[in-house]
Amino acid sequence: MEEILTGYFEYLKQGKHLSQNTLQSYQNDLKQYLAYVQSKEITNWSMVTRKIILDFLVYLQERNRAQASLMRMLSSIKRFHLYLQIEQITQQNPTLQIELPKKTIKEPEYLTFEEIERIMQVPNCQTLLGLRDRVMLELLYASGVRVSEFVELKVSEFNLVMGLLHLTGKSNRERIIPLAPSTVKWLQKYLEQVRDQLVKEQTPYMFVNHRGKQFTRQGVWKIIKQIILEAKIEKSVTPQTFRHSLAVHLLQNGADLATVQEILGHVDISTTEIYVKMTKKRLSETYLKYFPRA
Numbered sequence: 001m002e003e004i005l006t007g008y009f010e011y012l013k014q015g016k017h018l019s020q021n022t023l024q025s026y027q028n029d030l031k032q033y034l035a036y037v038q039s040k041e042i043t044n045w046s047m048v049t050r051k052i053i054l055d056f057l058v059y060l061q062e063r064n065r066a067q068a069s070l071m072r073m074l075s076s077i078k079r080f081h082l083y084l085q086i087e088q089i090t091q092q093n094p095t096l097q098i099e100l101p102k103k104t105i106k107e108p109e110y111l112t113f114e115e116i117e118r119i120m121q122v123p124n125c126q127t128l129l130g131l132r133d134r135v136m137l138e139l140l141y142a143s144g145v146r147v148s149e150f151v152e153l154k155v156s157e158f159n160l161v162m163g164l165l166h167l168t169g170k171s172n173r174e175r176i177i178p179l180a181p182s183t184v185k186w187l188q189k190y191l192e193q194v195r196d197q198l199v200k201e202q203t204p205y206m207f208v209n210h211r212g213k214q215f216t217r218q219g220v221w222k223i224i225k226q227i228i229l230e231a232k233i234e235k236s237v238t239p240q241t242f243r244h245s246l247a248v249h250l251l252q253n254g255a256d257l258a259t260v261q262e263i264l265g266h267v268d269i270s271t272t273e274i275y276v277k278m279t280k281k282r283l284s285e286t287y288l289k290y291f292p293r294a
Helices: 002-015 020-039 050-062 067-086 113-120 128-143 181-198 217-231 239-252 257-264 269-290
Strands: 164-168 174-178
Touching: 002 020, 002 067, 020 050, 020 067, 050 067, 113 128, 113 217, 128 181, 128 217, 128 239, 174 257, 217 239, 239 257, 239 269, 257 269
Parallel strands: none
Antiparallel strands: 164 174
């Protein structure tokens, strides 16, 4: 059973052009699934039934796994059993009668203009790391890049003369993001005054940690967590919050939906539309709060 699962992982690597994060998620999910199936003394994938899969989902639910996590797990299992059937490793697909539950869409948290300004004032730009952190915050907000994209940014992807960032993001989708003149100035300052002093060995990555190495997502999150604490922001803020904030602020200032979709790199415009709903909700709340006859 392990050999077949390993073969599936190789199939995903070679044929599906998945991001490393997506591939890792599939591997983690299906290794848990394999362990559970084997604990039930099942020795062949053909022996897996619909009941086994449902019991596994209940097992996870009893261990307080979130709905989003359960949905992803079931999606991973469904894809795997479809592969088994296509490759004629099994004759039946036990997942066909199992429906994915509808995902509850939660409005993402975002920051106000005032909160963004408070956050930007926290780093001490008189120090190397403080200036670096200020530029990191600036770029996360101004470009809306995902944290997984941020840690992979290379110096060669920036054209500061043209004010553009050309990156390859999720699912290998390329996009060009315009950079505001103020953002370009911060990036130039970082390159001129900070980066070369932090880098110990040659590296293509734009932002590096205090050891001169490529950032991890956890490293970026840790810095932001400390800055939010010092800014006395009570919201739950992650690197993704800056992305949400950019989308809302662009729409509030008159940007069209297609532009926001392109900047954020959304494949489906319906993903971008949630920000429109948030913007309209905020407009309504402001009207009711300030209109004297409301």
